Amino acid sequence: MGIDNLLLGFQVAFTPFNLFIAVIGILLGTIIGVLPGLGGANGVAILLPLTFTMPPTSAIILLTSIYWGALFGGAITSILFNIPGEPWSVATTFDGYPMAKQGQSGQALTAAFTSSFVGAFFSIVLITFFAPLLAEVALKFGPPEFFAIQFLTFSSFVGLGGGNPLKSLASILIGFILSTVGLDIVTGQLRLTFGFTDLMKGFDFIVAVIGLFGIGEILLSVEEGLQFQGAKTGMNMRVVLDTWKILPRYYRTFVRGAFIGFWMGFKPGGATPASFMSYAFAKRFSKHPERFGKGEIEGIVAPETAAHAAGVAAILPMITLGIPGSPTAAVMLGGLIIWGLQPGPMLFVDNPDFVWGLIASMYTGNVIGVIMVLLFVPFFASILRIPFAILTPLIIVICAVGSYAVHNSMIDIWYMLIFGVLGYVFKKLDYPLAPLVLALVLGDLSENALRQSLIMSQGSLAIFFTRPIAGAITAVAIFFFVLPIITPWWRRLKGSPASASQTPLH
């Protein structure tokens, strides 16, 4: 049954229009990934209004292609400019930039793109097999199970996010509080509006994403006075082929990175820790750990494979459970709702052409993506050579256009500005932004799941523990919440300062 569905999906993904959409998406996505202040989540958010008039399958193909492109673009800036475009590209700079400085940027880029492709492909294959199974299980879920999963989602930010657990929790709470502003659909009451009509519509997560990630990032980068002094790309067919001859030697690193990426990735916020973990493991198992950080090609393979496997895996919970695994997936989930689709397991029953078209387009999109970036790296790298005084206002205008387009309202551009300042301050004070956005997106769903669960149990929280599936998930979630408290104790008990998985996650 799986193969038939996948073939159906390929029929959707292989139409000329959808292939064209994928090419455009990858192109835009890579540009977005290269530009400072525009990342995957933000780029998808800005372009979301353009998809309102498209058929949903083409729309999701456009958005996912932008996502793949942005993932590839992050590697370009990390290697050539030593600027990680996304947090999960940080580990790529460790060996990528030294290689570029030694005149081996062609090899470094080829290794990065190839690893990204391998990692992504591995995850896509797993998604193809696991998504229908997971969706089938999820069909039996009731409100308590869904709430438990959402609880787990947020607990993993606190327990595995690697930042300050209190501040992660604060970000989650702020996101949820912002999501309650406006009309309460269940009771018809206005909440937290204090008589202001502008607040009745509430806060749109798209505007929040554009402000927090876009404007906030720009403010940070002008404060740090970033100068873009890039290395030469040095790409040609020979370099690509020669690098491909060396890469199979690192098959163990590929496999390990892909597994780490997939495993971490379908939990939220997983891509960044996955890339660091994969890097740490590669270094530990290498015969020449001393070469890491000085331009070792394996030091690019490891984080890139894991980061892309994780980035793709983030789609799995989005389509099967209706829970996004990353901010970008969260924006896509918002898109699904806008296009009139119900995210979650029912998608596989009601809209098989959409789901399988999406899965098939992940194969085509990544193949198109790796070919395009290999061919056009010099073009993408040249974007960063545009003077900063032109790039900054240009990106801001694009952000403003994207914010306005969501509801055709001016207030959203002001919100964008406020969220931008908030993003700048929060980033400096180490409040993570991803959980805030996810909470804002999932707010209504979580609250409804909680309310329905409590109605089922007549007000008793025990329902989250007594139902077997919900109970197991809740138990894991509570474990994640207390993880930051027990970890120091555990370490003292074992007497070891840090293990491979606990190397700095930031």
Added chain:
Amino acid sequence: MRVADLVTAGLLMLLGGVVIYDAARLGIGWGIEGPRSGFFPFWLAALLVVIGAAVCVQALLWGSRHPFVTRERFLPVLKVLVPLAGFIVLTDPPGPWPGLGLYVAAGIYLGFYMRWVGRHDWRAVVALSIAVPVITFLIFETWFLVPMPKGPVETWLGY
């Protein structure tokens, strides 16, 4: 950093207090149709107040004494923020006054920033401040049919 941490945590606690106030008005208990409107916000806000207090304690005990931002590093930030606010006001000022529309405002904003911060050549400034709005207009207004705020210039051109 410590002061900024304390101020932020204080503001979060204040936000929590405001939310609790409104939640109490809406009712935080059990209504006819299950938990009332204030139930969810109340518990979120209560937890936020507790977390805010904990962050304060953390900052007081272990907070770093580095300044949040130095004056010379904050200047470029302001140079982005102030023209951005100006751009929004030019597009459509709050209140009854008419604005110039997004496209014209974007052109002025882009040109101003290029000249002021980048000290670019006047020819480049003029060329880009015309080209960028025109391209944006073609993509959004004519291709994807997404309307942006418009002003007298667009009316004069017949849009």
